[in-house]
Each structure stands twice: as structure tokens, then as C-alpha cells.
Amino acid sequence: MRDKLYPFSAIVGQDALKLALTLCAVNPAAGGVLIRGEKGTAKSTAVRALARLLPRVHSVAGCPYNCNPDRKDEICPRCAATLIRGNTVFRKRPVVTLPLNATEDRVAGGLDFDTAVRSGVRALQPGVLAKAHRGILYVDEVNLLDDHIVDLVLGAAGSGENRVEREGLSVSHASRFMLVGTMNPEEGELRPQFLDRFGLCVEVVSEKEPGVRAEIMRRRELFDLNPGEFGARYEKTDNKQALAIQSAAALLSHVVLDDSLRRMISEMCAEKNCAGHRAELVIAEAARALAALSGRTEVFASDVETVAPMALLHRTRTMAPPPPEPEPEHDHEHDHDHEHPEEKNKDTPPEEENQAENTPPPQGEREQKQKQEQEQEQEQDAAAPEDPEERQEKKPKSVTEKIFEVGETFKVRRIQSPKDRVFRRGPGRRSRTRVAQKQGRYVSARPRKKSGDIALDATLRAAAPYQPGRKAREGGGLAVILRKEDLQERIRERKTGNFLLFVVDASGSMGARGRMIASKGAVMSLLLDAYQKRDKVAMVSFRKDGAEVNLPPTSSVELAARLLAEMPVGGKTPLSAGLVKCAEMLRNMLVKDPAARPIVLFVTDGRANQGLNGERPVPEAMELASRLALDQRVTYIVVDTESRGLVSFGLAQGLAARLGARYFKIEDLKADNLVEITREARQ
Amino acid sequence: MKKNTVYPFAAIVGQEKMKLALVLNVINPTLSGVLIRGEKGTGKSTAVRALADILPEIEVIPDCPFELAPDGEEEAWAECVEALSGLPPQAPRGAPVSRKVRVVELPVGATEDRVAGALDLEHALRHGQKRVEPGLLAAAHRGILYVDEVNLLDDHIVDVLLDSAAMGVNTIEREGVSFSHPARFTLVGTMNPEEGELRPQLLDRFGLCVHVEGIRTVEDRVLIMRRRAAFDENPVAFAKDFEAESRELAGRVTAAKALYPRVSVPDTLYAEIARFCLEVGVDGHRADIIILKTAKTLAAYNGKTEAGSAEIEAAAELALPHRARRAPLQDVVTDIKTARGRKA
Numbered sequence A: 001m002r003d004k005l006y007p008f009s010a011i012v013g014q015d016a017l018k019l020a021l022t023l024c025a026v027n028p029a030a031g032g033v034l035i036r037g038e039k040g041t042a043k044s045t046a047v048r049a050l051a052r053l054l055p056r057v058h059s060v061a062g063c064p065y066n067c068n069p070d071r072k073d074e075i076c077p078r079c080a081a082t083l084i085r086g087n088t089v090f091r092k093r094p095v096v097t098l099p100l101n102a103t104e105d106r107v108a109g110g111l112d113f114d115t116a117v118r119s120g121v122r123a124l125q126p127g128v129l130a131k132a133h134r135g136i137l138y139v140d141e142v143n144l145l146d147d148h149i150v151d152l153v154l155g156a157a158g159s160g161e162n163r164v165e166r167e168g169l170s171v172s173h174a175s176r177f178m179l180v181g182t183m184n185p186e187e188g189e190l191r192p193q194f195l196d197r198f199g200l201c202v203e204v205v206s207e208k209e210p211g212v213r214a215e216i217m218r219r220r221e222l223f224d225l226n227p228g229e230f231g232a233r234y235e236k237t238d239n240k241q242a243l244a245i246q247s248a249a250a251l252l253s254h255v256v257l258d259d260s261l262r263r264m265i266s267e268m269c270a271e272k273n274c275a276g277h278r279a280e281l282v283i284a285e286a287a288r289a290l291a292a293l294s295g296r297t298e299v300f301a302s303d304v305e306t307v308a309p310m311a312l313l314h315r316t317r318t319m320a321p322p323p324p325e326p327e328p329e330h331d332h333e334h335d336h337d338h339e340h341p342e343e344k345n346k347d348t349p350p351e352e353e354n355q356a357e358n359t360p361p362p363q364g365e366r367e368q369k370q371k372q373e374q375e376q377e378q379e380q381d382a383a384a385p386e387d388p389e390e391r392q393e394k395k396p397k398s399v400t401e402k403i404f405e406v407g408e409t410f411k412v413r414r415i416q417s418p419k420d421r422v423f424r425r426g427p428g429r430r431s432r433t434r435v436a437q438k439q440g441r442y443v444s445a446r447p448r449k450k451s452g453d454i455a456l457d458a459t460l461r462a463a464a465p466y467q468p469g470r471k472a473r474e475g476g477g478l479a480v481i482l483r484k485e486d487l488q489e490r491i492r493e494r495k496t497g498n499f500l501l502f503v504v505d506a507s508g509s510m511g512a513r514g515r516m517i518a519s520k521g522a523v524m525s526l527l528l529d530a531y532q533k534r535d536k537v538a539m540v541s542f543r544k545d546g547a548e549v550n551l552p553p554t555s556s557v558e559l560a561a562r563l564l565a566e567m568p569v570g571g572k573t574p575l576s577a578g579l580v581k582c583a584e585m586l587r588n589m590l591v592k593d594p595a596a597r598p599i600v601l602f603v604t605d606g607r608a609n610q611g612l613n614g615e616r617p618v619p620e621a622m623e624l625a626s627r628l629a630l631d632q633r634v635t636y637i638v639v640d641t642e643s644r645g646l647v648s649f650g651l652a653q654g655l656a657a658r659l660g661a662r663y664f665k666i667e668d669l670k671a672d673n674l675v676e677i678t679r680e681a682r683q
Numbered sequence B: 001m002k003k004n005t006v007y008p009f010a011a012i013v014g015q016e017k018m019k020l021a022l023v024l025n026v027i028n029p030t031l032s033g034v035l036i037r038g039e040k041g042t043g044k045s046t047a048v049r050a051l052a053d054i055l056p057e058i059e060v061i062p063d064c065p066f067e068l069a070p071d072g073e074e075e076a077w078a079e080c081v082e083a084l085s086g087l088p089p090q091a092p093r094g095a096p097v098s099r100k101v102r103v104v105e106l107p108v109g110a111t112e113d114r115v116a117g118a119l120d121l122e123h124a125l126r127h128g129q130k131r132v133e134p135g136l137l138a139a140a141h142r143g144i145l146y147v148d149e150v151n152l153l154d155d156h157i158v159d160v161l162l163d164s165a166a167m168g169v170n171t172i173e174r175e176g177v178s179f180s181h182p183a184r185f186t187l188v189g190t191m192n193p194e195e196g197e198l199r200p201q202l203l204d205r206f207g208l209c210v211h212v213e214g215i216r217t218v219e220d221r222v223l224i225m226r227r228r229a230a231f232d233e234n235p236v237a238f239a240k241d242f243e244a245e246s247r248e249l250a251g252r253v254t255a256a257k258a259l260y261p262r263v264s265v266p267d268t269l270y271a272e273i274a275r276f277c278l279e280v281g282v283d284g285h286r287a288d289i290i291i292l293k294t295a296k297t298l299a300a301y302n303g304k305t306e307a308g309s310a311e312i313e314a315a316a317e318l319a320l321p322h323r324a325r326r327a328p329l330q331d332v333v334t335d336i337k338t339a340r341g342r343k344a
Helices: A015-026 A043-053 A077-085 A104-108 A113-119 A147-159 A192-197 A210-225 A227-254 A259-271 A278-293 A301-312 A330-336 A341-347 A351-355 A363-382 A388-393 A456-474 A508-532 A557-566 A575-592 A617-628 A651-659 A674-682 B016-027 B044-054 B074-085 B112-116 B121-127 B155-167 B200-205 B218-233 B235-241 B243-262 B267-280 B286-301 B309-319 B336-343
Strands: A033-037 A056-060 A088-092 A095-097 A109-111 A124-126 A136-139 A161-166 A169-174 A178-183 A200-204 A431-435 A441-447 A488-496 A499-505 A536-543 A546-554 A599-604 A635-640 A662-665 B034-038 B057-060 B097-100 B103-105 B117-119 B132-134 B144-147 B169-174 B177-182 B186-191 B208-212
Touching: A015 A033, A015 A043, A015 A178, A015 A200, A015 A227, A015 A278, A015 A301, A033 A043, A043 A095, A043 A136, A043 A178, A043 A227, A043 B155, A104 A109, A104 A147, A104 B169, A109 A161, A109 A169, A124 A169, A147 A161, A147 A192, A200 A301, A210 A227, A210 B267, A210 B286, A227 A278, A259 A278, A259 A301, A278 A301, A499 A508, A499 A546, A499 A575, A508 A536, A508 A557, A508 A599, A536 A557, A536 A575, A546 A557, A546 A575, A575 A599, A575 A617, A599 A651, A617 A651, A635 A651, A651 A662, B016 B034, B016 B044, B016 B186, B016 B208, B016 B243, B016 B286, B016 B309, B034 B044, B044 B103, B044 B144, B044 B186, B044 B243, B074 B132, B074 B177, B112 B117, B112 B155, B112 B169, B117 B169, B117 B177, B132 B177, B155 B169, B155 B200, B208 B309, B218 B235, B235 B243, B243 B286, B267 B286, B267 B309, B286 B309
Parallel strands: A033 A178, A033 A200, A095 A136, A136 A178, A499 A536, A499 A599, A599 A635, A635 A662, B034 B186, B034 B208, B103 B144, B144 B186
Antiparallel strands: A056 A088, A109 A124, A161 A169, A431 A488, A441 A488, A536 A546, B057 B097, B117 B132, B169 B177
16 A cells, blocks of 8 residues: 555655655654645545555564653653563554544543453554654544544643543653644634644645646556556655654754744744744754754754744734724715715725724714714615505515625634534534434433443443352353443534524615625624534524515525625614514424524624514513523524624613623624634633 | 446436536546536436446456555555454455446445444454454545535535545554555546535546437427336346447457557647646646546547547546636536637
8 A cells, every 4th residue: 555655755845844854854853844725635645655655663672652762751660661672662653543433432542342241351542643653643624623532632731741531541751742733724623722733834725837747647547557666756756755754853963053043933933923932943954853863963944934934824813903093984975965865885994994093083973973874874774665566566676775795704603503412413513512312422321211322331340340259150261251231332523513593684784884884794703613613503583574584494505605795785773573583493493403402693783673563672672572582492693784883772782681691792702813812712 | 246237337318517527537537526417306316326337347456345455555455454364464365356447326425434444343343353344435446436416415414525535545443443544536427506515626527528409309308208208127137138239349449548548649738738827727736637537538539549539628628617716605607618618
């Protein structure tokens, strides 16, 4: 199988990627590589090809932990015994693949089944973390790795040691490895903590030059036709490269880094506002490796400059953004001489507002503008057909209807429903839940009821104490005598997708001052987030004289996105109708799946002006909201589209209070600053 | 196993593009599969199942559930034997046997352990021995892995597929089992886009993509009804009617397979493929490689030893629809020519 690998030196272009991998091969202290990029850019190919070029390390023959005989302090007990016989070999640094579906016992190590059954002794079967010691731990699509596996890897990466405390085992062994991962950012990002564990990060893109692309095609085709012959053709260059890495690794301990360069490095990191000191360390080590590769024992400034971008790419933080400007004033000026403010906004992207550097006008003038603006909005709302005849005809043209473009999208903060003890089915990545299927993290075991998901380790453990007695009584050739009552089943936990119901206000007041553009941007961002978390979505919008289901529950987030883009705006604000429709949908949903925990997002300014039965609109809506809040299974979120800084009606806030909802301004939904994501992730 | 008579491939009316994409994949398994998108009731599943009719034969090591090839996979074979029996191979293995390439169906509700393989629990408890129970990926090695309604596949199963499709190796690290075996398969999926889209990463793993829709001409629709009724009435007799055609197609596939290594592509056309991909805007280089291979396979299928512009044009239409770069959450491009025109 080894011969079927595409040779490293046959990879066309991708120099940064190849350099980063080579540096890590020379100096493991450079800390591994995260390869981010589009699909089909030789990410995985390069990593697997690297395996052949890795230098050899001194190790104990046959040790499952790949012990280093030169580090007597962290040697495993078995090796301590065999070492006396001088049983050491040189072997290649291992490349161990961690598959996405790996179970915890195989990653950290678990009960050795054979030994347990044959001799009744509890022994550790070393896991992937043991195998990867002093080598590379490679994870393809690393951003899809389950959280609990990430925790294990992080634990070992942090301490250089893997402690196993499970299934009655208590073992720890050295586990220092380089993490190499590939990911496609389309599928979601890494946890910041995990991201930082990768020493270097490279972004790969496809080649844009037709000639180079043609060469890639040619080589790939030759390789597929005859891998053996193709490999032989590049064997020489591959061997040369391997030799270069080997000698650079040998030279490494002699390479020194001048103090002035250290200062240069820390200035670089300070400038990029990096968290922690790992960036400095990684740059220093990578620069040493680069010097060693060039056959020098002294690091040049150019080495540092070459490697620094790779260490800083994923650690650069922008300063926390300043709070948004109170209210874009220049817009109001346009309002004065403009009949349709929203048309103006159509041409100016919403972010421009925040960049407005106009000094705020005196308070009096401001209030006046505010008042004018309110009036305008009311006019717009009033443009809804009051004439009953017209209403019956349902001519959509008769209302000032507009379709707004989708505003800027952003990364949204974490939204999830609280964890509980209910079992439920279905895939997804948002909230944690207990599951009754044979999938997900195996958290613990309990005596078997009816599930076929037997926890082998727990079963054996349960049976172990009775073995001598049963054997004496029953005999038989079996190593373990199991009784029905020994059987244990697994309790698993995994994230399920949520059901997200968007209730979007599409009334005329939303059309004013780019609110709808920003709202659509916010909803689109939430939809993108929903895609990454594999949620089901549905959408209800309310405007004119009623609410309608734009999108029944679906997993097709694409469909939701298209509908959102086409959603018209105009007319009155029948908030009550929206609430009623929302309640209907929730009821249907919860009847079908009583264990579901839907999340409802209201995107509105709360300015209800159309009641259901001629009631006063606002009190009616608030009353309905209180009733909706009674169902504890639903999590409500209100996204207030009213701009910050105005003399606000606070109606959306009131709605949120009645619903028991979390309340956000659109700006609050953004989670694009690293510090905030970290904080959210820790919670 | 009971052998049901399948609807003959040659008897499928219309849907030429879908049939072509499937046949090309049979000729050249490195095209890595087809995604068939379309409405319900357009013969998607029928066509895939009917493929069994025209599949060529391959040589395999006897009694090996991993479907390993007798040449070049001996090393893997030894590992597999050990994983299955707990003992290194002792007796020399039997002479290779040849049998038809298999179509292995992956049901949407399959569990991870059944797909990737897992610890054989029964054996473990009964004999106190650890043994691997091969999964569907093992069975699909060198064959076709067929997923109906692939867009409904559970996320973690998709991850398993992605993992092994990437490098043609399936690695099992679960429940005390640590084992890897070759798993190179042609991935064939059908889906109805109304039910949701595929994840981009998985989408890219399908070499080709075709859209199917119901046939619009009355005569053809009548023909479909007539054939279906005849088949339902007497499948065996119906299959017999098409036997000659099926055999001819199978022969053409075998001939094309033999011809493929000798098909050449003029140097200038490499650049044309690259330019095509750049104009449409694709991620990565997989599209280029697939177009090249598809064009060559197409030439071989037509009995030619050189692929020309026409083949490349046709190949691009099959390989690009799902790869043309789109804005987030936008629909998949249906017409590749307009996509190219728009960019150019």
C-alpha cells in the first residue's frame, strides 16, 4: 500500500504547504501544521506523502508507546526492563491517522480486551495518542472532529502526557506529538483553543496558471495509470529530500538564535496582538529548522521573516472593535429631501453607516429628525390598503412593496438550548443531548434494559468479581462466564441539530433606513450558522394583514436562503398574527417530536400596529407573547432591528421580556472577534 | 442470496446523460463516482441497480471479505487475515477467482459500525477473541457504493465516507479495534434537491454530476409505461428481450477498459481544460483532473485513441455542474455553458 502514495516531490506548487511540513519534519518543536483551504488542493496528498520523508528516531524495539531510550525519566515500565538488554532501533517518526469516527477508548487507550479475557488482568491497550508519540498525529477534516475527542487530544497536547483514568485503569504515558490537520473552512471553524495547538497554519489555494494546472493534471493521470512507475520516477528526488531533512534534523541542535532576532520575533507578535507566547516559540523553532535546512548554524532575519506569517496567520487578533457609532446622522439629512429613504439605503451598504464620522448634531435637532422619521414610517405603514375591497382582491401591487437585498453576513455567536435528560434522535451539531441511538460519545454504562448497544468493558467489569465462583461451580472452557445480569448498555451523548424557526417582520417599518437589509443579513448569517450546525429551519413572515409560512420545516438551508432573498417588504405590522402562526407551527412540531427543543428567533422592531380582531395591537401581542412563553420546551430569542442610539420604543425589548427570551440587537449577534468566541466556547 | 432479475440497463428510455455518466464510471473507476440529482420517479435508482447488468469482472483473492486484488494488495491481505482470524496467514492463499464488480448499497439509516466495520461482538463474547467484522466499505472495495437519497445521509456517516474516499483507505479506531484496509470505491448517489443539499466537501467527492428530469415527449413516456408493464409482468422474459443489447454494451465497456491506457490527449487541450475550469471558477484541481479523465474515457468508449475538443466539452458538462463556484447557499449550477458565459 505504501507504494501507492503520491510522491512528495511530485506535488506541483503549494510551496508554503511543502515548506511548513518540511520544517515540522526537521523540528517537531515547530508544532505541527494546520492546512486550511479549498477542496482538491493536495492537502491530504501532501501530508501522507510526507510520511516517507520523515527522519528516523532512536526508540525501543517493539514498544507500543514508541519510548525514547535517551529519556529515562519518561520511559514506560516495560521498556525500563528491556532496555538493559540494549534493545533499541532507529525507526521513522510515525504518522498516525486519527479517523473522525474514532472512539474515545481507541484515542486515549482503553481496557485491553484480550488480556482481560484470557488472564483476567486489567491492562491498557495503548491508543492512538500512544502510537503518535514522537511522531505526527494526522487528522483529515479536523474541524469535523467530535468535541470530546478534541478534548482528549488537547489534554495530551498540553501536557505531553496522556493520562488514562477509565474502566478501572489508571495509567499515564508520554505522548508528545505534532498535530497535522487539514480543514475546509466552509464546514465550520476550529475551537480557538484547538487552533492555537497547531504551530503553523497555511492557507492553500488552487493554481491560477493554466500551464501549471495542466501539469497537475498530467502528473495525476500518470500516477493513476501506473503508481509504481510514477513513484519510481520521483524516488530519487524524494530520497534527496528525505536526506536533507535527516541531516537538518541532526544539525538542529547546533543552530543558535541571536537575541536580537528574539526581540524581532516578539515585536512581530505584539504587533499582531497574539494571545499567549506560543507564537514566539513556534516562530523561533521554525526559523531554526529553516536555517538547519539551509545548512547553517545561525538563524538569519530572513528565516524569521519567511516563517513568521505561517505562525501568525491563525493567531492574529484584531483589537476589540469600538462600540458602534450612536446613529448615522448623514442618513437623516437625506431623509429630508428624499421621499423614499429605503431606496437610498439600497444603494448604500449598511456597514457604511457605522463608518460615518459625522459629529452628532445638537440634541434638539436630533429629536426633530427622529420625529420626522417616525412620521415617515407611520406613513409607510398607513400605505397598507385600508379599503376592504382592495384587501379582498389581494393585489400585492397595491401596497408599497419592496424586495431588499441581503445585507452583509457575519459569524454569529453561539446559540443553543439547555442540556437536559431527554433522549432524542437525529443528527446535528448545535446542542448536546442524550441519545438513544448507537452513535455519539459513550459517556457511561448502566445495566442493560433492552438496547443492543452493549458496553463491553463495563459488562466484563461487572462479570469479573464472580468469575472464580462461577468457574468453580460451572466449569467449562470459557475464559469468562457471563450472566444476563452482567450485561451493561451504553449511555451516549451527542449534539443534535435544533429546529430553528425564524419569525421575520416584513412590514413597512422594517423597510426604513436599511433595517430590512441588515435584518436579512442577520437572518442569512444565522442560516449559515444553521447549515454548519445541521439544523432544521422554518420561516414565518408577517406583514400587511397576516402571517404566512414562507418555508415549512426543512433541512435545506439553501431553500431558506433563496426565499429570504426574495422576501418582499411592505404594509402594516401584524405582530399578533405572526405570534399565532408561530404557535401553530410549534404545536405541530412538538406533536410530531415531543422531545424536540425548538429555538424561535423573532426578527422585528416590535412595533405592532395591526391587531387580530380590532384589539389594540401592542397589548394584544404582549398578551399572546406571555402565553407563548408558557411552553418551557421552546427557547425564544428576539433580535431587535431598531437601530441603537435612537429614542427607542423598546417594544421589542418588551416582547422579549414577555417571551422570556434572550434579547439581542443585530450588532450583538456578531461574534467576529476572537476573544468573544473564546468566551462563548468556554461557557 | 436470491438473485432478483433487475431491469436491464439497455431498456432504460432516454436519460442519456445519466446513462453515459454511469457507463463512464464503470469503464474508469478512478472517475470516483456520479451524483444523480433529479425529481422523483425518473429512473435514478433503476439505472444504478441495472448497472449490475453490464459490470465487468475483476479478479479477487478467494474468501476475502475485503475484496482485495490478487496483485499488489498481498500486504494488506496478510493484515486482513490476521484481523479476521487473530492469526497470521498460514496456508498459501487460493488461486484468484474472478467475479463481477459489485454494487453495494448503503442504506440511509446505516450505523457507523456497520459502515466502517467494528469489533465482532458475538465472537468476542463467545470465544474471548478480538475479531474485526468488516463493514460496507470493505464490501465496496473496487466496486460501486450506492447511496440512495445521499443528501439524507447522517452526518457522521458522511464523515466516514469522506475519510475513506480521500485516500482509499478505511481506518477503524473504535471499540478496541485498530485496523485499516483498502477501500477504494466508486461512489454513486441519487438525491432530490428539494430535500436539502449535500455538504460541499461530499459534493466534491463525486466525480461527475447529472441532472435528470421527467421525459417530456409523449411517445417516450408511453414507451416507458409499456416497458415497465412488460417487465413487471415477466421480468425474466423481458430481460431476455434485451439480452443482446446488454451483452453488446458490456462488450463495449470491456473494450473501452482495455483501450483506455492508450488514449492520448493533445498537449494543447490540457491548457484548454485548465482555462475552462478557471473561467467557470472551481475550487481546487479535482475538476481539471476529472475532466481530463472523463474525456479520455469517453474517447475510449467511442473507440478512439485520441480525445479531442468535443470530448472535453462533453466531459466538462458532466464534471463541472456541482463544482462551479457559487455564493454561499446558492443553488447548484444546472447549465455549465451559461456559467462559463457569465464568467467570460
